[in-house]
Amino acid sequence: MSTVFTDIDFSLPGKQVGFAHLPLSAHNDAWGTIAMPLAVIANGEGPTLLITGAIHGDEYEGPIIINELIRNLQAEQVQGRLILLPCANTPALRASNRVSPLDNKNLARVFPGNPWGTPTEQIAAWIHDTLFPLCDYYLDLHSGGSSLFIEESAQVVVTDELDPAVRKHSEAMARAFGATLTVVTNNMGDPRTSCGAAAKLGLPAIAAEMGWNGSVSPQGVKRTRAAVARVLNHLGMMETDPPSATPSQQVFIPAGGNLLSPGDGWFEPVVSIGDTVLAGDLAGWLHRLSEPCAEPQAVYFQIAGQVYSQRTFGVTSQGNSLAVLVQNLPQEKQA
Ligand SMILES: [Zn+2]
Known part of the structure; x- marks a missing residue:
């Protein structure tokens, strides 16, 4: 219908x-x-x-x-x-x-x-x-x-x-x-x-x-x-x-591959699309631009992977996807 x-x-x-x-x-x-x-x-x-x-x-x-x-x-x-x-x-x-x-x-x-x-x-x-x-x-x-x-x-x-x-x-x-x-x-x-x-x-x-x-x-x-x-x-x-x-x-896309913003601010990524990162590597800095004396918050990748996507907008709210990582599909699961 x-x-x-x-x-x-x-x-x-x-x-x-x-x-x-x-x-x-x-x-x-x-x-x-x-x-x-x-x-x-x-x-x-x-x-x-x-x-x-x-x-x-x-x-x-x-x-x-x-x-x-x-x-x-x-x-x-x-x-x-x-x-x-x-x-x-x-x-x-x-x-x-x-x-x-x-x-x-x-x-x-x-x-x-x-x-x-x-x-x-x-x-x-x-x-x-x-x-x-x-x-x-x-x-x-x-x-x-x-x-x-x-x-x-x-x-x-x-x-x-x-x-x-x-x-x-x-x-x-x-x-x-x-x-x-x-x-x-x-x-x-x-x-x-x-x-x-x-x-x-x-x-x-x-x-x-x-x-x-x-x-x-x-x-x-x-x-x-x-x-x-x-x-x-x-x-x-x-x-x-x-x-x-x-x-x-x-x-x-593995569990934990979607890096979500821990807070509000303006996100400065330090990696690019296609880069390979390790768990614990710095993903970028979350700035509070209207508070010049506030230290930016470091945001870290939780898992290793290859950067598949990144947020385009600088301004960022808590929960926004900052980046998505992918990992190689294990050989036995490949077509
Ligand atoms: Zn679409």
């Missing part, structure tokens, strides 16, 4: 570009909708792949490349069916904000959604209940967003109940994607991301981080273009000749 409607017929061959409409009765538009761009490009036999961008509205490399596919791809070039949703949280994208301005909700924390909930919950329910059942594979393009510097990566969501065959397909897709890191994660125990929900349904899925800091990275756009083409090749959906992937380093 969903209130979302579209003129696009998912069963038809060929290329269709249009919108999915989520009814929204607002003060300035009693009978209006949220219009979410949507395209289907289908031809012959083959798998169905869903690609989403702008699940977070301040991450742009994904929407740029998905829109490029919508403009450039002809149905004859595709084997199977591509479902392309470049601006999954359209209100958030239009506000250039991580969360929707309509309900302050994060589309990557409300799956499986609620068809009668807030707009963001309704979008999640539509993706979960209408799009996922059509699909064989799912690729979700992210870019860290305004608050993160983050190493280029493809994340494979792994939970205890995940079917090993599904995990194998997801990891093969991550290898083809060819990001610098492949991060095996349970998303700190939170299953409410789109990829977490997809994995629960047995849909092989990866979520990629291809830029950072609410900006558009030229390198990120280029590498997303090549990575998406490699996934399409890998699934037998398209024959292109993208630059080949270099082997991806397989890592996981």
Whole structure:
């Protein structure tokens, strides 16, 4: 069940570009909708792949490349069916904000959604209940967003109940994607991301981080273009000749890997993305800038690892994530 409607017929061959409409009765538009761009490009036999961008509205490399596919791809070039949703949280994208301005909700924390909930919950329910059942594979393009510097990566969501065959397909897709890191994660125990929900349904899925800091990275756009083409090749959906992937380093986020701020202030990190640190190493200084005589507080890493993400904003509140560390996945757990 969903209130979302579209003129696009998912069963038809060929290329269709249009919108999915989520009814929204607002003060300035009693009978209006949220219009979410949507395209289907289908031809012959083959798998169905869903690609989403702008699940977070301040991450742009994904929407740029998905829109490029919508403009450039002809149905004859595709084997199977591509479902392309470049601006999954359209209100958030239009506000250039991580969360929707309509309900302050994060589309990557409300799956499986609620068809009668807030707009963001309704979008999640539509993706979960209408799009996922059509699909064989799912690729979700992210870019860290305004608050993160983050190493280029493809994340494979792994939970205890995940079917090993599904995990194998997801990891093969991550290898083809060819990001610098492949991060095996349970998303700190939170299953409410789109990829977490997809994995629960047995849909092989990866979520990629291809830029950072609410900006558009030229390198990120280029590498997303090549990575998406490699996934399409890998699934037998398209024959292109993208630059080949270099082997991806397989890592996981260990317990204690997320360094949280012990207090309020302005954080000065002393390490950079990709650095290797040891337990007890200095992570940075928490300053109280409006109190010049106050000594800054030293903040230390609790475990060893490689710096995967860092907070972009200087100003910091107690509990904010200052950095996330990853460690190499033990050989026996690697795909
Ligand atoms: Zn994101």
